[in-house]
Amino acid sequence: MRRAVIVSTARTPIGKAFRGSLNCTKSPTLMGHAIRHAVRRASAEGSEVDDVVVGTVLGAGTAGGNLARFAALAAGLPETVSGQTLDRQCSSGLMAIATAAKQIMVDGMQIVVAGGQENISALQERYMAWTADEQDPAVVASAAHAYMPMLQTAEFVSEKYGLSRIAQDEYALESQLRTAAAQRAGVFDDEIVPIRTTMKVVDNATQTISFKEVELARDEGNRPDTTLDNLQKLQPVLEGGRVTAGNASQLSDGASACVLMDSQLAERRGLDILGTYLGMAVAGCAPEEMGIGPVYAIPKLLAHHGLRVQDVGLWELNEAFACQALYCRDRLGIDPLSYNVHGGGISVGHPYGMTGARLVGHALLEGRRRKVRYVVVSMTSGGGRAIEDAVVLAECLAAPGKAAQALEAYSSRRIPRVKRVWEASFQISRWEREDPVGNAQRTAALLLDCYKFLGEPI
Structure with a gap:
């Protein structure tokens, strides 16, 4: 079967909803920014894109119509691109990537852009009110809690599974600290493309509205000075509850995109492959337990691929609420050191439709830095659904810097077996993917020859 690989990722910084830098940016512009830069990073021409797949939750107003088509046009892609x-x-951005991969693997497409966005500032209040007014009795008759607000589902999970307020606050603190450390280290820099836009400013005293030009270059949501004492002082959102503004995800605006490509095309072009799409799994759960869907979907995903939890080197599970992130991690037996290593929705922000796409890009880049093979990205979705998507990293050399030098030496010495630098790397990549065990000897021999030309001791 054809393979779909991810060759680039790009995203906007994440802005605080309502009072952040992106509070006046239209959805096509927001998503278009991510698409345009993802395509550039893939060294692709806009006319080569077969399709654009975009996930969004609040699909009305500025995000109404066919947002993917509008965003493609805003990105400067030609009218021939659908x-x-x-x-x-909340799984929309993740599902967009899975859909794009299937279009390549099954339908024969060559290049597909996929991602997600959310414009909570523009749509949240009106959209949610309208949805609440239009509940269908037929749905309620089948599932009494189908329309339960997310805050109530979080409180239900907290109570049912005994997740204390202190445990949730401790998790939230760790999330904030991890994101703060990541921002200081520039971990997100390879993902983010700064954006210039117009921000709406409301004067608190007079309620006068004005506008100013801004450039946003980093996520706005992190609170690096967070302490456990401060978190403990916050009042619960629902009286008598355990969920607070400090241990729940933040309302945010943003967009993220990836470029997926047929693996053979990517190899012919000599592109730097971030990862290979392996597959996805979904599982439903009781709507009132919305956040725990991953404990059902992840085992299905792993079983299908013959993997165990310990085989996965990096996990990204959206932090809708600390309670569900804690429960899923511990129920599945995931090592906290490989789980949401740079924080998540609590500390970075959660633009609903964007998050799944953002996490895929982040997991691939971070997985490469950590030299892991498998990464899993998981989302929980309103209405009691969960979706998982796994990708395998395309790293085949433990020391890519030295390997690159070796391959360059191959080329400069005109070795007959490797006429061009990329031919050797692609050969090794193919061997690793087809049969890493059976081809290990051939791979080692080729690398050995490369290292000999560098004068490296073996």
Whole structure:
């Protein structure tokens, strides 16, 4: 079967909803920014894109119509490029990437752009009110809690599974500290493309509205000075509850995109492959337990691929609420050191449709830095759904810097077996993917020859 690989990722910084830098940016512009830069990073021409797949949750107003098509046009892609918009609630961005991969693997497409966005500032209040007013009795008759607000589902999970307020606050603190450390180290810099835009400013005293030009270059949500004492002082959102503004995800605006490509095309072009899409799994759960869907979907995903939890080197599970992130991690037996290593929705922000796409890009880049093979990205979705998506990293050399030098030496010495630098790297990549065990001897021999030319001791 054809393979789909991810060759680039790009995203906007994440802005605080309502009072952040992106509070006046239209959705096509927001998503278009991520698409344009993802395509550039893939060294692709806009006319080569077969389709654009965009996930969003609040699909009305500025995000209405076929947002994917509008965003493609805003990105400067030609009119010949089509687009499709999908809604799987908070799993939308993740589902967009899975859909794009299937289009390559099954339908024969060569290049597909996929991602997600959310414009909470523009749409949240009106959209949610309208949805609440339009509940269908037929749905309620089948599932009494189908329309339960997310805050109530979080409190239900907290109570049912005994997740204390202190445990949730401790998790939230760790999330904030991890994100703060990541920002200081520039971990997100390879993902983010700064954006110039117009921000709406409301004077608190007079309620006068003005506008100013801004450039946003980093995520706005992190609170690096957070302490456990400060978190403990916050009042619960629902009286008598355990969920607070400090241990729940932040309302945010943003967009993220990836470029997926047929693996053979990517190899012919000599592109730096970030990862290979392996597959996805979904599982439903009781709507009132919305946040725990991953404990059902992840085992399905792993079983299908013959993997165990300990085989996965990096996990990204959206932090909708600390309670569900804690429960899923511990129920599945995931090592905290490989789980949401740079924080998540609590500390970075959660633009609903964007998050799944952002996490895929981040997991691939961070997985490469950590030299892990498998990464899993998981989302929980409103309405009691969960979706998982796994990708395998395309790292085949433990020391890529030295390998690159060796391959360059191969080329400069005109070794007959390797006429061009990329031919050797692609050969090794193919061997690793086809049969890493059976081809290990051939791979080692080729690398050995490379290292000999560098004068490296073996």
